[in-house]
Amino acid sequence: MICPRCKTENGSRTVCSNCGYFLYRATSQNVAKRTGLERAIDDTKIVGKGVWKIARVIWIVIVMIVLSFWVIAAIMFLTGGKVILG
Ligand SMILES: [Zn+2]
Structure with a gap:
């Protein structure tokens, strides 16, 4: 070259x-x-902002699931499970 x-x-x-x-x-x-890793790193740099958006959405979903679990747990505790179990 x-x-x-x-x-x-x-x-x-x-x-x-x-x-x-x-x-x-x-x-x-x-x-x-170039190796797949190098390309993956470059791709990550290019789509980095998109990945962060997806990661943030996933994080919000996880928080929602955890929060809803605790809300359900609190409702079950307060009602003795009548709302969920009938
Ligand atoms: Zn030279």
Whole structure:
């Protein structure tokens, strides 16, 4: 691969031997060689805001479930279970 900064031929190197430029970021061919983890990290960065929205919704749902459990538990305690069990 030819370094885009200093035009030095570096073969299959990922870093330029002349100037230290990171070559693997330059081509889509090498992007395909990246590990699933690296792609997952990048995807997380891209969709990070969406993930946070989903995580917040999940958190609200969990809080609602826990709160409703305690509300039901409180109603059962106060009524002796008559509301739930008849
Ligand atoms: Zn270079």
